[in-house]
Amino acid sequence: MNPFLPPTSYEYAAVQKVAGAEMREAADVLAVEEPLEIRLGYGPAGQREQRPLSVTMRTPGHDFELTAGFLLTEGLIRSRADLTGILYCPDVQKEEERENVVRAELAAGLPLDLPRLERNFYTSSSCGVCGKTSIDAVHAAACPVLPTDGPHVPAALIHELPERQRAAQALFEQTGxxxxxxxxxxxxxxxxxxxxxxxHNALDKVIGAALLAGELPLHRHILLVSGRASFELVQKAAVAGIPIMAAVGAPSSLAVQAATNFGMTLLGFVRQQRYNIYCGGWRILGNVEL
Known part of the structure; x- marks a missing residue:
């Protein structure tokens, strides 16, 4: 493991590794993904107030640096002097929020554009601003129950999907x-x-097209996404009723947890005639276990 990464930035998961027509049990390393809620402390001495600013999905570690950088790049502070301190909030209500909620203390004389904060940011590890401001809101989206009778997909078919996707990516071929x-x-x-x-935009376009065509829920479909599988992508897929999600890259820990909770089949590293099954393997047929 990378000695520069905190131990909370990764975790291990039992997976089924598929190579060609063979499958074996193995351990895999997941990049941890957890929500970090950023709160602001502001106002004159003796009249300090606190309010939530954003929730960002991140890999734990260097949280104070992440917070300071976010405040600077979003224009909420302009220099180190505008920030008197950053701390983990001690008054959280749930154990899972411990060290997942930070408060940035702004200098007493720093002007704050409160109307702008009403349009609070929900920043993702990869997609930017989405408009939610609490950890509970991330988990509260209502998702339909995924089918328990399938679909059942031949294991060999999964190997063919990346090439079929790439062949249809006209814009990727031009831009890379x-x-x-x-x-x-x-x-x-x-x-x-x-x-x-x-x-996230690419997936939203797919789901939006299906919605406008009156095709939701997508209970008989397989989703393949380029890149990694994040919590947000799994959640979006679940909202659309997609039972099988495959990703060319790695899933995060929260993505695996969410897919498991939703009853979804989640595959990662789908490339070069290999992939890992992280949960819901009963929908994948025809593997030969070693």
Missing amino acids: GLHAAALFSPTGELLLLREDVGR
């Missing part, structure tokens, strides 16, 4: 810098693909 989200049928037919500079 776009993410994609693609919907497939249980037989591997590419049904819908959208590209965007943001992973």
Whole structure:
């Protein structure tokens, strides 16, 4: 492990590693993803107030640096002098919020644009501003119950999806810098693909197209996303009723936890005739266990 990473930035998960037609049990390392709520302390001495500013999905570690950088780049502070301190909030209500809620103390004389803060930021580890301001709100989105009768997909079919997706990525071939989200049928037919500079945007476009076409919930579909599988992507897929989500990259710990809770099948590292099954492996048929 990287000695510069805190031990809370990664964790291990039991997975089923698939190579060709063979499958074996193994351990995998996940990058931890947890919400960090940023609060502001402000006002003159003796009349200090506190308010939530944002929730960002991040890998734990260097939280104070993350907070300070966010405040600076968002224009809430202009120099180190505007910030008198950052601390983990001691008055959290839930154990899981401990060291996941920080308060940035602004200098007493620093002017604060309160109307602007009413348009609070919900920043993601990869997508920017989304408009939520509490940890509970991240987990509160209502998701439909995913089907328990399938679909059942041949293991060999999963190997074919990345190439089918890449062949349809016209913009990626031109730019080399776009993410994609693609919907497939249980037989591997590419049904819908959208590209965007943001992973979340690409998936939102796919789900939006299905919504406008009256096709939700997508209970008989497979989703393949470029890049890694984050909590937000898993949550979006669950809201759309997608039972199988595959990612070219790695999932985070929170993505695996969410997919497990939703009853979703989550696959990672789907490339070069290999992939890992993180949960819901019963929907993947035909593996040969070693």
